[in-house]
Amino acid sequence: MSMLNSPLTLPCGQVLPNRFMKSALSEAMGDRSHAPTPELERLFATWADGGYGLIVTGNVMIDRNQLGESGNVAIEDDRDLEALTRWAGSTRTAGVPIWMQINHPGRQSNPLGRTQPVAPSPIALKVPGAKMPAELTPAQIEDIIERFATAAAVAERAGFDGVQIHGAHGYLVAQFLSPLSNQREDEWGGTPEKRMRFVVEILRRIRSTVAPTFAVGIKLNSADFQRGGFSHEESRDVVVRLAKEGIDMIEISGGSYEAPAMMGARDSTVLREAYFLEYAATVREVAPDVPLAVTGGFRSRLAMEAALDSGDCSMIGLGRPAATTPDAPAQIRGEVVDTLDSYRRQITGAALIGKVTNTKALDGLIDLQWHTDQLHRVGAGKPPDLKRPSWKTTVSMVRRNGSDVLRRKRT
Numbered sequence: 001m002s003m004l005n006s007p008l009t010l011p012c013g014q015v016l017p018n019r020f021m022k023s024a025l026s027e028a029m030g031d032r033s034h035a036p037t038p039e040l041e042r043l044f045a046t047w048a049d050g051g052y053g054l055i056v057t058g059n060v061m062i063d064r065n066q067l068g069e070s071g072n073v074a075i076e077d078d079r080d081l082e083a084l085t086r087w088a089g090s091t092r093t094a095g096v097p098i099w100m101q102i103n104h105p106g107r108q109s110n111p112l113g114r115t116q117p118v119a120p121s122p123i124a125l126k127v128p129g130a131k132m133p134a135e136l137t138p139a140q141i142e143d144i145i146e147r148f149a150t151a152a153a154v155a156e157r158a159g160f161d162g163v164q165i166h167g168a169h170g171y172l173v174a175q176f177l178s179p180l181s182n183q184r185e186d187e188w189g190g191t192p193e194k195r196m197r198f199v200v201e202i203l204r205r206i207r208s209t210v211a212p213t214f215a216v217g218i219k220l221n222s223a224d225f226q227r228g229g230f231s232h233e234e235s236r237d238v239v240v241r242l243a244k245e246g247i248d249m250i251e252i253s254g255g256s257y258e259a260p261a262m263m264g265a266r267d268s269t270v271l272r273e274a275y276f277l278e279y280a281a282t283v284r285e286v287a288p289d290v291p292l293a294v295t296g297g298f299r300s301r302l303a304m305e306a307a308l309d310s311g312d313c314s315m316i317g318l319g320r321p322a323a324t325t326p327d328a329p330a331q332i333r334g335e336v337v338d339t340l341d342s343y344r345r346q347i348t349g350a351a352l353i354g355k356v357t358n359t360k361a362l363d364g365l366i367d368l369q370w371h372t373d374q375l376h377r378v379g380a381g382k383p384p385d386l387k388r389p390s391w392k393t394t395v396s397m398v399r400r401n402g403s404d405v406l407r408r409k410r411t
């Protein structure tokens with residue numbers, strides 16, 4: 001039997017039916033008050049029928065005044081418990097566990113928002129239009145740790161099977177870990193051990209709030225791919241520490257908005273598609289038992305099976321293929337296809353919609369939004385449209401963000 005079809009038991013006792021994980025994809029489908037919508041339920045029910053062993057939601061914010069993107073779902077208390085319960089229930093008929101990814105954007109908050117961004121240190125993101133964040137006080141840090149635990153408790157009450165802390169891609173947890181964004185000299189920064197304290201406290205607080213059978217995982221950067229930044233060595237030390245603290249799964253990714261390694265094939269080859277797999281193999285040496293997922297670049301059965309067989313990872317994370325081919329795992333596991341068709345070109349490094357502008361950063365944004373459009377189509381009961389032209393994506397991107405800005409102006 002292919003390893004892809006074998007179940008995986010996590011430290012908390014939860015059993016995942018197979019090795020495919022739908023990685024977090026920010027859906028931008030929350031309603032005006034940041035509650036989940038029926039469209040989200042339809043999208044997740046579609047994925048549940050698509051053969052996944054674990055489904056992770058897009059990032060849900062723990063503070064409605066600190067959003068990452070327009071349309072984020074946010075949880076501060078149980079005011080939206082009914083809608084959250086329906087969302088959690090959307091994968092139950094198919095028997096697929098669902099985890100909620102929980103996040104605070106820190107200095108990476110939506111630049112179109114009106115609120116003051118916060119961060120470990122007053123160092124702005126090096127992208128056009130970024131605001132200077134305010135340095136968090138120790139009391140504000142404590143409040144954010146508590147908010148992570150509250151969101152996890154509400155997720156558990158709603159019926160989610162676990163949470164995943166977003167510790168990657170330059171958001172607040174990653175900001176605390178990186179020496180480039182955390183230059184504090186108190187107990188929250190200064191040494192790798194102190195920079196790690198924020199994430200360890202979040203994990204402990206969540207664990208003390210939820211049942212022992214509720215899964216708690218994290219998405220972690222292998223590095224932030226910037227000179228003087230969070231390195232592979234430091235990332236490995238964090239893995240070892242989190243494994244000791246009883247984390248249920250570590251999903252490995254990398255990069256941030258400043259250096260978006262998570263979306264691009266840095267050193268992939270045709271056979272070794274997944275670009276963080278080599279790092280994962282080195283993690284295995286120092287943390288042999290922790291369940292590891294690797295996300296970024298997986299497109300063919302050969303590469304997926306080789307990754308599992310080598311023991312370098314325990315779960316195969318899929319991001320963009322989940323948007324274009326909602327039943328990708330069923331197709332691969334059922335041997336209907338060897339390679340996810342829509343991505344044949346991407347294995348050699350080309351983006352699905354290709355080059356749109358002359359600016360790499362703008363093309364990256366359009367690529368993200370093009371995949372978000374596909375999620376909205378599936379949420380509306382339509383199939384993905386792989387021929388969707390980039391101009392249509394530009395229109396929907398402006399519409400999604402523009403209506404949010406107008407709404408904020410009116411309130």
Ligand SMILES: Cc1cc2nc3c(=O)[nH]c(=O)nc-3n(C[C@H](O)[C@H](O)[C@H](O)COP(=O)(O)O)c2cc1C
Pocket residue numbers: 023024025026027057058059101166168169219253262263295296297298317318319320321367368369371372
């Ligand atoms: C539209 C879109 C939204 C995303 N939203 C999130 C998110 O909310 N949280 C997260 O951890 N990663 C997010 N990602 C990154 C993916 O989870 C994944 O790491 C990345 O797409 C690389 O994997 P892939 O090559 O399989 O697409 C997003 C990616 C896309 C394309």
